[in-house]
Amino acid sequence: MMTMLFALALLTMLAIWSGKRKAGFLLSAATLAAGIFWLNYHITEPLNLNF
């Protein structure tokens, strides 16, 4: 559901556009938190130099 990340970013922009500053902060924090969640989800391969 990475689509949700961009949907959150779009909602943040619409909040800023419509002059809702607090909503902008909350939504941008939610976007970042969801981004960190998906980064953790996709980090599956260990970094390794011994091939």
Place this chain on the structure above:
Amino acid sequence: MAELSHHRTIESELLTKIKNTTGEWILILLTTGICIPLIGAYWIQFAEGEFPCPLCLLQRLAMLGVAIGAMMNLRFGVRTSHYAVTIFSAIFGGAVSTRQILLHVAPGNPNGPGYGSPVFGWHLYTWGLLIFVATIAVVGMMMLFEKHFDFGSPAAPRPMSKPVMAVFALVTFLAAANILSTFLMCGFSPCPDSPDQYLLLSRI
């Protein structure tokens, strides 16, 4: 009808009269500048047929986050808290780029010599790291100039000039376009590590 047209003319004249300060022009340039790699990534996705990986999508998201911080400055006046949004997004994007560089940097890596085609000799995630570090440097430079901060006035929405509206429209369009393309590629499930098709289109 004539009255509506008259009102629109007055509105247009008022918008033309809003003058952006130097700080605002730099913020407009920063926001437009961060759109260039996003448009480039779209070009590579659709014109050259390369699919973005999940880490690439997260870097796109971080670039939109950088733009969001700048948009808050342009909409509500320049504040350190708005710059914080930009810095946190740039740090997040830098972390994602670094992770992807480390995945592909070692010679003989089974993951291949890199993900996607290089652009001017570097892969997109390497450019991404450079852009995120440069963003933090630019914001640091901006914060040195305290004159452009709006400490005296409340952080209320202010009227937007035409260039500000144009850059807002561009960033919003890019976010909407990414929703559509990511949805076509991944659907409702997590994105595949190395995508090679638009999952939703392949099911039609």
